[in-house]
Amino acid sequence: MRLPGGLVEGDTRRRDWAFRPVSGELELAVAEAGEASATMPLAVTRALAVALRHLAGVAPNETRVADLCVGDRQFLMRELDRHLGSEGGWFEADCPQCGQRFDFEVAYADLPVQEAGPGFPCARVDMEGRQFRFRLPTGADQQGLTAQPEARAHAWLLGRLIQEGDLPEVPGQDLIAAAEGALESIAPGIVSKVQAACPSCGTINEVELDPYRVLSRRTDSLLQEVHQIALHYHWSEADILRLPRPRRLQYLRLIDRARGMAA
Secondary structure, eight states: OEEEEEEEETTEEEEEEEEOOOBHHHHHHHHHHHHHOSSHHHHHHHHHHHHEEEETTBOOOHHHHHTSBHHHHHHHHHHHHHHTTOOEEEEEEEOTTTOOEEEEEEEGGGSOEEOOOTTTTEEEEEETTEEEEEEOOBHHHHHHHTTSOGGGHHHHHHHHHEEESOOOSSOOHHHHHHHHHHHHHHOOEEOOEEEEEOTTTOOEEEEEOOTTGGGGOOHHHHHHHHHHHHHHHOOOHHHHHTSBHHHHHHHHHHHHHHTTSOO
């Protein structure tokens, strides 16, 4: 598969990637990344660094993953959710019209992916005779942004993204808006909003989908499975986690059958 954006190094744009095979080790590492990281950007970087087998031609590390643009990172996180067995499923939303919470179903495979636009990963802005060139924000930029006061976040980020041009010390709103618009026009990405009808009042709601949903997985259920298999077979945690998930689930079914809990 190919990234919608990719990593540009020199004159070469690499878009290839692949995940490691699914095992308990991978599931646990992804869950721990979500639980142990102080910020969402850091959790995404750690989860992808352990989940990817290769990225843009080489073995991944956290620095390389953090260099991916935001759209590519969101794409990979949704693909990781699919890789670990979720094709979407049921989501919840609150209807602002009637106040009822309702469920709606989404299939990830039905959601389109936006390819990067011309000039990726940079976009030009012409304003009042001045020319600027900005690059798309990355995971590293997102992580740095978490430490910035809200009042100067836009200026700090533009200072990171500027590639050509003399940026004012305090960028005006017109320049900020122009830069955001230009970058949005070339940014790769996934669908993050869908329309869902409230079954109670019929209102069509625009609902946001969390691109980082895979990080909501927790270690508790997996470790409970490991505990159950270890008690029955006396295998080590490492041996159990190395099992492919279908094999692990098959052993759990056998244990339930031996205990008279399944046919």
